[in-house]
Amino acid sequence: MLSLRFRSRAALAAILVLSATLAVAKSDRPAPSGSRQEALCATTPERMRNAYARSLYRGSLERLEALSRPARAATPEPRAADTGDVAVVEDDGSIVVGANGWDLSGKSFRFEPASSTEYRVVSTSSTFSAAGGTALLLGDDDSRSIALGFGFTFFGTTYTSVFFNSDGNLTFEASDKDSTERDLSRFTSGSPRIGPFFADLDPSFGSTATRTESDGVVFIWSGVPYFDTNLTNSFSVKLFRSGNIEFVYGTARLDTQTPQSTIVGIAPGSNRGTINGVKFSRDLPTANLGGAIVEIFTSLSEFSEFALAKKFFQTHPDDFDHLIVFIAFDFAGAPFDTAFAYELNARNEIAGVGNSNPIQSSGPIYDYTDFFGSSGRLRSFVNMGPLSGGGRYPDDPNQIFFGTNNTVDILGQESGHRWLAYLRLQSGLAGSTTALLGRDNAHWSFFFDSDASVMEGNDIQDRGGEMGSTRYLTVDGTSRYSLLDQYVMGLAGKDDVPPMFVVQSPTGTTRRPASSPQIGVTFGGVRSDVTIDDIIAANGPRVPLSQAA
Secondary structure, three states, rough: OOOOOOOOOOEEEEEEEOOOOOHHHHHHHHOOOOOOOOOEOOOOOHHHHHHHHHHHHHHHHHHHHHHHHOOOEEEEEEEEEEEEOEEEEEEOOOOEEEEOOOOOOEEEEEEEEEEOOOOEEOOOOOOOOOOEEEEEOHHHHOEEEEEEEHHHHHHHHEEEEEEOOOOOEOOOOOOOOOOOOOHHHHHHHOOOOEEEEOEEOOOHHHHHEEEEEEEEEEEEEEEEEEOOOOOOOEEEEEEEEOOOOEEEEEEOOOOOOOOOOOOEEOOOOOOOEEEEEEEOOOOOOOOEEEEEEEEEEOOOEOOHHHHHHHHHHOOOOOOEEEEEEEEEOOOOOOOOOOEEEEEOOOEEEOEEEOOOOOOOOOOEEOOOOHHHOOOOOOOEEEEEOOOOOOOOOOOOOOOOOOOOOOOHHHHHHHHOOOOOOOOOOOOHHHHOOOOOOOHHHHHHHOOEOOOOOOOEEEEEEEEEEHHHHHOOOEEEOEEOHHHHHHHHHHHOOOOOOEEEEEEEEEEEEOOOOOOOOOOEEEEEEEEEEEEEHHHHHOOOOOOOOHHHO
């Protein structure tokens, strides 16, 4: 049961059900059965950044396709209707976007600088060759700095070296060997990048090499598989002294075993410029394009949050703080190949709650409501995912079915991400500034006595130091919004929040701060007491205060 104290000014939420048309496949692959991910929620700032990047990419592709096809008679808008208090939006193919299969094997093309900010892409007739190279021993999630022997200019900046990264890409200024998602946001927001095949590759199998030629340097991946698969890929990228860049492909393929996407293209880094979507097998030569120039290859259909929200607001007033979405057909495409449910923040005007701008480094106050088709009212978009399918929601919303969670708990957690859980502590208190936080620094730690918060929290009983490694016992999980939660949400004042504690250096357990809540777990460790004043000292006071929230 969710414990929540309501105030006179209530937030309004719209519940949407997305239905399929005959043109939309129900699922790309069978829903998983039997096995269960530990992670329930996929809410992270990175998800909002990637949703934004994907919307720019799709918008660019749609504009290109509109220019290339003959004018067509207007088609009726997809049906949107209200059934009781539920809005039903029908997909016309723009909300669930189909897969994009790999079609570049045996092909080659070149990026030619048109200015310090623009490139033109043209077809070439080069063939892949791994001969004559100097072997470079790269492992999984690895990188090496390579001296070019000449000055290479990329988006107006001249470099004399480049990082050869294991995951099918080159970067300038800094290496990239992270094991995080190889998504479009990472491709465009990090270092300046040249990516002939950006994916989770493992060059400890196959080979990597460089080959110096009279007019440039070639970087080679030959027979390199995706991580933990036998699907190998051969491709190269050449940096010319002239500033041209050439991608050449031998035999390559999509990872249909994991599955995952592969990104091909170039990006100036740090989200500079826009994102240009290109079909490299179809759209060459291109016009002069500024910003990132990319194509995403994937075996999965993808869900567009912004497209759905915009269709909703075409037929409904901008009167809602939350949009809550359920999908009324089986769908195992992205992001539900890895996510159960998630939330995107559309706008935040609250300070002192630990959150940050999900797209730009500009403080906690932001407004991205226009991405969703709102004129400023919307605060949160919650995607609860498919209603049915393997391991999805039971008929009884109070039935525990996912760890300690029932359907109401999950809805409470995802809606709660509008405010929670991002609070830091001051350095030195409880050993870490993120001691209260667990998975993705967006949920409570397994070892934080959060009063069984729905934000993946435990209620922890301290049974006394004489119990040693079994001193602490988890007695409840994901049952309510705690008083700390309610303070952050503006539903309680600071004086309503009782003292709390978090356990540091846990013993007698294999659980981690990011572990999902579980009842009946014992462990030892060092108790660190935390007060609301400690939290305010690190995050600042909540503005506005609860009386004005």
